[in-house]
Amino acid sequence: MLNFILLIFIYSGIYALMAMGQNVITGYVGLLSLCQAGFFAIGSYATAILSVSYGWNFWLTVPIAGLLAALAGIIIGLPTLRLKGDYLAIATLGFGEIIRNIINNWDSLTGGPMGIKRIPMASIFGYTINPFDKWAFLGMVWIFVLLGYLFFKRLARSRIGRALEAIREDEIAASSMGINTTKYKVWAFALGAFAAGVAGSLQAVFTLSVTPGPFTFMVSIMVLCMVVLGGMGNFIAVILGAFLIQFISYFPQLVGLSNVIPPQFKQILFGLILVVMMIWRPQGILGRAPRMSISGIRRKKRTTSNGGESGDTIQGGSR
Amino acid sequence: MSELLSIDHISVSYGNIQALRDVSIHVREGEIVCLIGANGAGKSTLLKAIVGLEPLVSGSIAYKGEVIARNDHAFGSHNPLLRFFKNPKHAAQDTRSLRTDEIASRGIALVPEGRRVFADLTVEENLDMGAFLIDDDAFIAKKKKEMYEFFPILGMRRKQKTRSLSGGEQQMMAIARALMSAPKLLLLDEPGLGLAPLIIQDIFEKIEIINKEDNVTVFLVEQNARMALRTSDEGHVMENGRIVLSDTSEQLLENEKVKAAYLGE
Numbered sequence: 001m002l003n004f005i006l007l008i009f010i011y012s013g014i015y016a017l018m019a020m021g022q023n024v025i026t027g028y029v030g031l032l033s034l035c036q037a038g039f040f041a042i043g044s045y046a047t048a049i050l051s052v053s054y055g056w057n058f059w060l061t062v063p064i065a066g067l068l069a070a071l072a073g074i075i076i077g078l079p080t081l082r083l084k085g086d087y088l089a090i091a092t093l094g095f096g097e098i099i100r101n102i103i104n105n106w107d108s109l110t111g112g113p114m115g116i117k118r119i120p121m122a123s124i125f126g127y128t129i130n131p132f133d134k135w136a137f138l139g140m141v142w143i144f145v146l147l148g149y150l151f152f153k154r155l156a157r158s159r160i161g162r163a164l165e166a167i168r169e170d171e172i173a174a175s176s177m178g179i180n181t182t183k184y185k186v187w188a189f190a191l192g193a194f195a196a197g198v199a200g201s202l203q204a205v206f207t208l209s210v211t212p213g214p215f216t217f218m219v220s221i222m223v224l225c226m227v228v229l230g231g232m233g234n235f236i237a238v239i240l241g242a243f244l245i246q247f248i249s250y251f252p253q254l255v256g257l258s259n260v261i262p263p264q265f266k267q268i269l270f271g272l273i274l275v276v277m278m279i280w281r282p283q284g285i286l287g288r289a290p291r292m293s294i295s296g297i298r299r300k301k302r303t304t305s306n307g308g309e310s311g312d313t314i315q316g317g318s319r
Numbered sequence: 320m321s322e323l324l325s326i327d328h329i330s331v332s333y334g335n336i337q338a339l340r341d342v343s344i345h346v347r348e349g350e351i352v353c354l355i356g357a358n359g360a361g362k363s364t365l366l367k368a369i370v371g372l373e374p375l376v377s378g379s380i381a382y383k384g385e386v387i388a389r390n391d392h393a394f395g396s397h398n399p400l401l402r403f404f405k406n407p408k409h410a411a412q413d414t415r416s417l418r419t420d421e422i423a424s425r426g427i428a429l430v431p432e433g434r435r436v437f438a439d440l441t442v443e444e445n446l447d448m449g450a451f452l453i454d455d456d457a458f459i460a461k462k463k464k465e466m467y468e469f470f471p472i473l474g475m476r477r478k479q480k481t482r483s484l485s486g487g488e489q490q491m492m493a494i495a496r497a498l499m500s501a502p503k504l505l506l507l508d509e510p511g512l513g514l515a516p517l518i519i520q521d522i523f524e525k526i527e528i529i530n531k532e533d534n535v536t537v538f539l540v541e542q543n544a545r546m547a548l549r550t551s552d553e554g555h556v557m558e559n560g561r562i563v564l565s566d567t568s569e570q571l572l573e574n575e576k577v578k579a580a581y582l583g584e
Contacts, residue, residue, distance in 0.1 A: 159451075166448050169437040176370055176431060178423035178452040178500065 006134035008250050009243075010206065013141035014199045016242035017148050019226040020235055021195030024152065026224065027232035027288075028161065029188045030168030032085060035076060035092040037219035038099035039069040039193040041212070043200020045103060048116040048210045058122040062201045069197025070190040072099070077189035081182060096217050104212040115211030122205045131206045141202055145239065148195060152235050155191070156289070164188055165233075196223075218267070222249075225270050229277060231284025240285065245270070322384075323348045323504055323536050324369070329378030329388075331361075331368050338364040340560045341378070346504070351530050351537040353547040353568065355581055356557035362540040363432050365557075366508050369538075370429050371419045382425060382504070388416045424452050428502035432509055434493040438482040442473050442492055445481055449499030459499070466495040469525070487518035491525070498529065505529065507539040511546060519543060523550045544581035548572050556581070 018036050025033045046065035050056040056064075080091040103110045110116065122129045122140065129136050155161055163184045166174035175181050204210050222245060230241025247254075248269055252261040277284065324346040331339040338361045346352045356362050367373040369380055371388055379389040423429075428449075437445050446466060450459045467474030470491045476484060481492060490510055497505060510526065511519040523546050530537050541547035548554050548568040556564040556577060564577065571577050578584040 162448065163451065165440070166437060166451070169439060170435045172372065172419075172431060173435040173437065174448075175372075175419035176423055176429040177448050177496075178420045180418065180420045182418075 003134055004250070004254060006138055008246050008254070010134065010138050010141050011250075012239075012243040012246040013138070013145045014202050014206070015223065015226060015246060016145050016239040017199035017202070018196045018223045019230070019238045019242045020145075020148050020152050021192035021199075022223045022227050023192075023232065023235060023238045024155075024164070024188050024195075025192040026227055027234070027238070028156065028164040028168060029185055031081075031185065031188070032089040032224075033092040033189070033192070034089050034217060034220040034224065035073075035096045036192070036196045036223045037215045037217055038076075038096035039072060039196035040200040040203070040219060041099055041103055041215035042069045042072050042193075043197030044204040044210045044215070045110055045116070045200075046197070047201040047204040048119050049109065051120050051204075052116055052118065058120070058201075058205055059124075062198055065201040066194040066197040069200070070194040073189040073191075073193025074186055077186045081185045081189070093217055093220070096220055100212055100215050103215070110212070113212060115209055115213075117209040119204055119208045119210070121208065129205070131208060137206060141206075144198065144202060148198070149235055149239065152191075152195075156233075156235070160184065160187065222270065225274060227284075229273060229284060231286040231288060234284070234286050234289040236289070237284055237286035244285075248273075321348050322346070323382065324538065325381045325384075326365075326369070327379050327381070329365075329368060329380060330376040331364055331373050332376050337376075338373075338560050339368065342557075342560070342562055343378075344555055344562065344565075346536060346538050348503075348536055349530075349534060350553060351526070351539065351551040352553045352555070353551035354538070354540045354555045354557055355542070355544040355547055358542070360557040361560040362557055363508055364560075366429065366432075366506050366538075366540055369422075369506060370427060371417055371422050374416065382422075382427060387422050387425070423500070426500075426503040427506065428497035428500055428504070429506045430490075430493045430497045430508060430510065433512070434489050436481045436484075436489050436493055436496070439480060441478050441480055442484070443477045445492055445496050446473075446499050449496035452500055462499050462501065466498065469528075470495055487514050487522070490514060490518075490522060494522070494525070494529075498533075498535070502535060504536045504538065507537065507541075509541055510539065511541060511543045519546055523547075526550060544577070545572075548577075 018040060021039070022033070022036050025031050043065035046068045047058065047061040050061040050064060051058060076092065076095045080088055080095070083091055104113055106112070121131065129140050131137050163174070163179045166177060166179055167181050167184060171181055226241035226245045227238050228241070229244060230239070231237030249266040252258045252263070252265065322345055326342060326344045328341050328343055329339060330337060330341060342365060344352070344354070354362055354365065364373055368375060368388060375388055375390045377390045379386050381387065437448060440448070443463070446463050447459070450462060453459055467477065472488055473492055473495055476488065481489060484492060494507070494510070507526065510522050514522070526537060526539070527550055529535050539547060539551070548571050551568045554566060554568045554571045555562050556571070564571070564574070566574065572582070
């Protein structure tokens with residue numbers, strides 16, 4: 001039982017990373033991308049291939065996994081960012097499927113539908129992080145989540161974060177303020193993909209084998225649900241959303257009803273959650289994080305010189 | 320006075336429809352120049368073309384003597400991928416059209432049609448956005464203070480979401496946001512649109528002050544011909560994408576045709 005709860009937390013962490021990436025793209029720039037599963041797959045396979053075929057250390061494969069995913073993000077982003085709204089969603093959805101199909105059919109590199117097995121476990125200072133030792137793995141995953149959170153939080157408060165928000169609010173006005181909208185949109189795509197790539201890397205050393213099966217577009221939908229449920233443009237909310245969605249999808253097993261409630265049940269529930277949220281709380285559970293003016297950031301820097309994120313109050317925003 | 324903005328024989332089309340035909344306008348430094356015309360005459364299209372939001376079919380636009388927009392349809396230069404593979408022979412003489420953000424960074428600020436404020440941001444955040452290109456925090460703070468003094472209502476509404484402001488207040492905010500970057504040339508797209516006459520008067524007075532005291536050159540597009548011509552030094556009349564009349568604003572106010580068509584006299 002405890003193991004099962006830990007498992008939920010581990011998956012929450014992996015998905016939280018992906019959801020934070022999605023939050024940059026959807027929550028900040030306002031682009032509806034449905035491609036996280038593809039970037040996730042690229043990250044997973046990068047780690048799997050590099051560590052199995054080339055004997056790389058897991059820690060070296062993590063940045064490569066992230067960078068490869070980011071590169072894919074840029075390649076997808078450049079041509080598709082001229083599209084808006086539902087057109088962009090369809091184009092990115094297509095790209096996600098293309099990635100999965102390439103993986104499925106490139107037998108010599110990815111092992112095709114059989115996937116790659118016997119991925120070496122991650123280890124640190126001689127200590128092996130065995131996926132069956134749930135506590136250790138949980139710790140590793142959530143350290144990644146924390147690092148990701150601190151990075152994205154900082155990003156959101158920087159000039160880049162403000163540029164992204166301006167683009168979401170009004171692209172024409174943003175460009176006439178001197179913001180290079182294409183550049184920032186591609187950046188957002190790359191960062192979002194990077195986070196998903198790192199999440200994929202963690203997934204690979206958790207399951208110790210990768211197959212193309214799980215990287216369906218349902219994963220992208222789930223990640224999008226996490227962002228919408230938690231609150232767009234709020235990284236803490238998105239992490240909460242990741243946990244809630246994971247909890248809901250494992251709920252039947254958790255209460256021992258998995259033979260009564262079919263697994264497809266969770267998809268019905270996701271749909272229901274999205275509908276209910278859109279009607280009663282479109283801003284998500286926690287809503288958007290409050291913004292800070294430049295002077296506000298200055299003042300905060302001075303008062304909390306220990307670099308804490310303490311003053312980070314989250315309003316149940318009325319936006 | 321030197322010429323700040325030179326629009327030379329430009330044409331713009333939307334598919335088969337020609338929105339601008341051979342338009343030439345020259346704006347000298349320190350002036351207020353207005354462009355009047357009815358709905359759909361092509362006024363807003365001209366402003367969009369100046370800031371690089373609409374590609375030119377022919378002609379060119381220069382700012383401070385440097386070309387910022389021209390017809391570069393040859394070899395699809397609007398496509399960044401194709402531009403990458405462009406023939407280097409052409410690239411050598413290339414004065415390609417600039418992107419909107421590059422044009423903004425040269426000192427041209429646009430107050431777009433319908434204001435386009437960042438509605439979910441507060442007034443202060445909007446002004447911060449206006450100063451996106453400026454790195455100097457002291458300068459930004461000084462500019463903001465100036466704006467709050469110049470538009471006292473914005474100072475009072477500083478922490479409010481722009482969404483909650485009235486139309487006139489939003490227009491003032493859009494102008495203040497454009498001025499945050501200390502532009503040399505201010506482009507205004509129908510600043511009086513949908514506002515009460517008293518507020519329009521107030522806004523045009525502010526525009527005159529900006530022009531006289533901060534030495535900002537103003538090019539404004541307006542349907543409210545009387546207000547625009549009273550404020551400006553020089554005027555142009557646009558009909559169906561063509562400039563049909565250009566003169567000093569005083570002369571235009573006396574012109575029989577303008578009187579009949581635009582001043583309702």
